[in-house]
Amino acid sequence: MQIGKNSVVSIHYTLTDPAGTVIDSSQGRDALPYLHGAGNIIPGLENALLGKAKGDNIKVVIQPEQGYGVKNDKLIQRVPKTAFQGVPDVKVGMQFQAQGPQGTQVVRVVEVSGDNVTVDANHPLAGVTLHFDVTVDNVRPATPEEIAHGHVHGPGGHHH
Ligand code: ZN
Numbered sequence: 001m002q003i004g005k006n007s008v009v010s011i012h013y014t015l016t017d018p019a020g021t022v023i024d025s026s027q028g029r030d031a032l033p034y035l036h037g038a039g040n041i042i043p044g045l046e047n048a049l050l051g052k053a054k055g056d057n058i059k060v061v062i063q064p065e066q067g068y069g070v071k072n073d074k075l076i077q078r079v080p081k082t083a084f085q086g087v088p089d090v091k092v093g094m095q096f097q098a099q100g101p102q103g104t105q106v107v108r109v110v111e112v113s114g115d116n117v118t119v120d121a122n123h124p125l126a127g128v129t130l131h132f133d134v135t136v137d138n139v140r141p142a143t144p145e146e147i148a149h150g151h152v153h154g155p156g157g158h159h160h
Contacts, residue, residue: 001139003052005037008152010137011049018129031137033152040151042067045132054139062130071127076110076120083117090117 003009010031015024026032034040036049044066048058064070084090094109100121111118143153151158 001053001141003036003049003136003139006142006147007036008140008142008146009034009036009049010139010156011134012137013132013134016131016133018131020131023125023128023130030156033154033156035142035146035150035152038150042130044130045134048132049134049136052136054136057133057135060132060134062132064127064129067128067130068123068125069127071122075122076118078116078118081112081115081117 001007010033012026012031013024014022014027016022036046039046042062044062045060047066048060048062052058081090084096087094087096090109090112092109092112096107096109096119097104098107098119098121105121107119107121108124109117110120146153146157149158153159
């Protein structure tokens, strides 16, 4: 069957950045299942997989707007080191959970300078052009329960 709305699709994928560095890959793992048309994966990849079938391979370049979004400068903030009480040595690359207006968000430390720390709440892949190499491992119709929940059940999916 062809991939369409409410297909449960399992994919093997390798994601690289424009320089060819592998960011993420399903190699050595089970294929990743998702519910097509439910926003489970980024829009650019969902669009590229529409109409494909088991065994198909696609190579697609996805711009940030169709991926993890563009970088939002408002999500980059400078805070005093004293905001990190209980963390003796704040370093670039550390991640923290912060309470923001939209609930809990993950922020990454991108700069430490004197008594100030710059944190970035953008998705790590925001602003990155994504190069996907995807092979369709399987396609099946979703169950009514999966459609109602908006996600895949069973192996690789939600268990509840
Ligand atoms: Zn469910």
